[in-house]
Amino acid sequence: MGNLTRAFVSERTAGCIVTGFVLALPFLLSFNPYYTSVFVSALILGAVAIAWNLLAGVCGQVSFGHAAFFGIGAYTSAVLVTKWGFSPYLGLVAGGVFGGLGSLIIGIPAFRLRGPYFALAILGFAEVMKLLALNLTWLTEGSLGIMNIAPLPPLEVGSLKIDFYASRTTNYYVVALLMFAVYLVVYFLRRSNLGLAMSAVHGDDETAAGIGVNVFRTKAIALTVSATCTGVMGAFYAHYVRFLSPDTAFDGYWSVMPIVASLFGGMSALIGPMAGALVITGLDEFVFKRFFETGHKLFFGLLLAVVIVWAPTGLLGNRVGKRSEGDKR
Amino acid sequence: MKAKTIVALFVVFAVAAWSPGAWAQGPIKLGVQAPQTGALAKHGQEQVKGIRLAVDEFQKKHNVQVDLKVYDDESDAQKAAASIEKLAGVDKVHAVVGGYGSHLVGPASEAAERYDTPYFTTGAVDRKLSAKKLKNFFRLNHMPGYAAAQSGAIKEALGAKKVGILYNSLSATAEIAQEVKDQLTAKGVEVPVFEKFEKGTTNFKPLLLKVKDAGCDALLVEGYFPDYVGTIKDAKILNLPVKAYVGAWGIGTPEFVRELGPMSEYVYGTSIWEMGTAPKEAKEEEAAMVAAYKEKFKEEPSYIAMLGYLSGKYMLEAILKGGKASGSYSPEKTREALRSLDVMSPMGRIAFDEKGDPKYFTAALFQTQKGAQVVIFPTDRKMGEVVYPAVPWGAK
Numbered sequence: 001m002g003n004l005t006r007a008f009v010s011e012r013t014a015g016c017i018v019t020g021f022v023l024a025l026p027f028l029l030s031f032n033p034y035y036t037s038v039f040v041s042a043l044i045l046g047a048v049a050i051a052w053n054l055l056a057g058v059c060g061q062v063s064f065g066h067a068a069f070f071g072i073g074a075y076t077s078a079v080l081v082t083k084w085g086f087s088p089y090l091g092l093v094a095g096g097v098f099g100g101l102g103s104l105i106i107g108i109p110a111f112r113l114r115g116p117y118f119a120l121a122i123l124g125f126a127e128v129m130k131l132l133a134l135n136l137t138w139l140t141e142g143s144l145g146i147m148n149i150a151p152l153p154p155l156e157v158g159s160l161k162i163d164f165y166a167s168r169t170t171n172y173y174v175v176a177l178l179m180f181a182v183y184l185v186v187y188f189l190r191r192s193n194l195g196l197a198m199s200a201v202h203g204d205d206e207t208a209a210g211i212g213v214n215v216f217r218t219k220a221i222a223l224t225v226s227a228t229c230t231g232v233m234g235a236f237y238a239h240y241v242r243f244l245s246p247d248t249a250f251d252g253y254w255s256v257m258p259i260v261a262s263l264f265g266g267m268s269a270l271i272g273p274m275a276g277a278l279v280i281t282g283l284d285e286f287v288f289k290r291f292f293e294t295g296h297k298l299f300f301g302l303l304l305a306v307v308i309v310w311a312p313t314g315l316l317g318n319r320v321g322k323r324s325e326g327d328k329r
Numbered sequence: 330m331k332a333k334t335i336v337a338l339f340v341v342f343a344v345a346a347w348s349p350g351a352w353a354q355g356p357i358k359l360g361v362q363a364p365q366t367g368a369l370a371k372h373g374q375e376q377v378k379g380i381r382l383a384v385d386e387f388q389k390k391h392n393v394q395v396d397l398k399v400y401d402d403e404s405d406a407q408k409a410a411a412s413i414e415k416l417a418g419v420d421k422v423h424a425v426v427g428g429y430g431s432h433l434v435g436p437a438s439e440a441a442e443r444y445d446t447p448y449f450t451t452g453a454v455d456r457k458l459s460a461k462k463l464k465n466f467f468r469l470n471h472m473p474g475y476a477a478a479q480s481g482a483i484k485e486a487l488g489a490k491k492v493g494i495l496y497n498s499l500s501a502t503a504e505i506a507q508e509v510k511d512q513l514t515a516k517g518v519e520v521p522v523f524e525k526f527e528k529g530t531t532n533f534k535p536l537l538l539k540v541k542d543a544g545c546d547a548l549l550v551e552g553y554f555p556d557y558v559g560t561i562k563d564a565k566i567l568n569l570p571v572k573a574y575v576g577a578w579g580i581g582t583p584e585f586v587r588e589l590g591p592m593s594e595y596v597y598g599t600s601i602w603e604m605g606t607a608p609k610e611a612k613e614e615e616a617a618m619v620a621a622y623k624e625k626f627k628e629e630p631s632y633i634a635m636l637g638y639l640s641g642k643y644m645l646e647a648i649l650k651g652g653k654a655s656g657s658y659s660p661e662k663t664r665e666a667l668r669s670l671d672v673m674s675p676m677g678r679i680a681f682d683e684k685g686d687p688k689y690f691t692a693a694l695f696q697t698q699k700g701a702q703v704v705i706f707p708t709d710r711k712m713g714e715v716v717y718p719a720v721p722w723g724a725k
Contacts, residue, residue, distance in 0.1 A: 032418075032419055033414040033415075033418035033419065034411060034414040034415035034418060034419050036414075037407075037410065037411040037414045038411055041407050041411070134498060135498075142498065142500075142503060143498055143499050143500040143503055144455065144457075144500045144503060144504055145431075145432055145500060147431075147435050147455070147457040147458070148435075148457065148460075148461055165443070166443050168414060241406050241407055241410065241436050242435070242436060242439060243406055243432055243435040243436050245432050245500065247432070248406050248432060293365070293401065295366075297366070297403075
């Protein structure tokens with residue numbers, strides 16, 4: 001029985017394996033600019049999925065509206081940079097801060113709700129944010145969108161100039177860095193006392209309260225951290241794609257795909273959502289698209305159905321992070 | 330045995346050299362980035378059909394092989410840029426045509442600029458796209474040309490003094506509404522009602538009452554099919570006393586007439602091209618294109634297909650012209666050839682300014698008369714006389 005429950009690899013080892021893979025991927029792809037740009041998208045999705053999983057997988061609060069925080073972060077940075085001339089690097093930080101603040105606006109009332117009602121409240125919040133972006137035309141340019149958003153400025157390290165406009169590879173490694181930062185935040189948070197409190201809240205609110213956990217504060221921190229990380233990724237997206245409209249920034253994609261990636265990769269492993277994002281992107285790009293040029297997205301649905309029915313814990317769910325009885329922290 | 334082998338090889342090479350597949354010049358690699366799935370799929374598919382027809386004709390005419398690469402951007406901005414990475418960065422195409430929607434063309438045209446690859450679009454009208462002054466950016470149509478047809482016809486053909494404008498809050502309709510308002514005001518036409526409505530609005534009566542109270546001569550609705558249906562229905566209920574009902578795009582088309590029947594009569598709409606609207610210098614080209622399109626795809630070409638066809642045709646001609654001049658295809662020579670273009674086409678005269686915008690583009694304004702689209706403006710494309718005043722809910 002012990003063999004069955006024993007993990008194949010620890011969370012840390014799994015993190016290192018995925019990290020190594022992410023770092024090596026451009027080499028494996030021969031620095032092909034197209035595939036590199038495809039995996040930039042996958043890493044953005046992966047980072048958002050890790051952040052989403054902190055709230056859902058660790059704290060047990062499912063969100064159907066992470067597009068709200070992604071869009072807030074994206075718009076914050078785009079507006080600051082295009083209208084007031086801020087540095088895009090500062091925009092990334094501001095995107096995270098405003099994403100976190102946005103989460104408090106919805107979190108404080110929504111944490112009175114439970115289960116699907118909380119998830120739907122966040123979904124509604126995303127729609128409200130989208131409508132605001134559509135109608136605050138003096139700030140957001142409304143439905144016309146913000147065009148010509150500046151890319152991240154080049155960095156000069158000695159004689160080495162790192163350019164973010166022309167090179168996809170530099171963007172890849174920046175987003176990889178951001179993704180690892182998100183992962184480390186979630187990793188250390190989960191290992192802290194607060195992480196234990198989140199696990200307790202995940203188990204049962206009332207029991208957690210009974211053992212002295214401040215349930216509201218715990219949920220609020222989980223949501224704020226998750227939203228902050230998502231906001232940073234939204235800000236990066238704005239400077240990477242260089243165009244933003246309410247439809248793209250608050251697209252349902254940023255609410256749905258992190259859930260899909262997490263379910264696919266496994267919600268119980270912190271790195272699972274990242275692995276899920278990489279695998280579904282790879283499968284889509286290298287397998288489904290090859291055979292079904294225009295209908296390849298159909299396979300996502302089928303694949304997800306297969307995973308939910310036959311492997312409900314996801315790719316890494318049973319293989320990462322579980323300790324057998326004899327293991328010690 | 331050895332001699333027989335040599336003779337056989339000679340025959341094989343000789344046949345290959347003289348076969349119709351032998352091309353006069355090295356292949357031209359033409360990339361297409363267009364939505365084939367997602368919200369804009371229908372438009373992107375029609376665009377690609379037009380481009381494919383242009384490629385067929387070009388190969389026959391010049392005996393130069395065209396290696397066409399078509400990538401689906403899935404109606405997504407990120408994928409649009411990624412498609413260009415693939416076309417320009419990996420496939421090393423000589424130029425890219427296609428692109429539909431300003432939000433997709435924006436990132437895609439920037440990616441093309443990074444690779445110094447000429448990019449020619451037919452589906453993005455936002456002013457900001459050319460404001461960047463990308464040296465590789467060209468387009469066949471833009472917003473001022475659409476607005477010019479409406480404001481020109483309202484002032485010159487209808488002689489309206491006051492116009493009420495209602496517009497859908499989506500990007501293209503919001504932009505054309507503002508552009509038309511500015512142009513009308515500059516021409517001395519009053520715009521006392523300028524109201525936005527959200528996508529999905531079904532009750533237009535409060536907005537129409539404002540138009541009624543302001544005593545407008547014409548009602549201009551910058552929207553889409555459901556908006557036209559809703560406004561015409563409510564205008565009928567209110568018996569709105571205006572003399573003309575003008576829509577933006579997708580109005581007065583055969584599908585529109587089929588759906589609305591008599592309630593489609595007398596409405597005005599803009600179109601870049603419809604069968605029979607070509608200037609007289611390009612009538613022959615129009616007829617040939619339509620015949621070839623019908624033969625190839627067993628359907629009538631839409632204006633989007635016509636735009637796709639023209640973009641493919643002029644881009645290929647430019648690549649070839651540049652190639653002949655320099656001995657090899659180069660982005661610089663292709664750009665030069667495009668900039669020197671000045672031709673009369675089925676959608677009017679085509680030439681580009683220094684930003685890649687069309688110098689002479691004006692859409693046509695037509696009126697639905699007995700179910701048919703009769704172009705009434707501009708005058709060089711006019712097909713019949715305007716019926717004014719007249720609205721679908723009863724002549725005024």
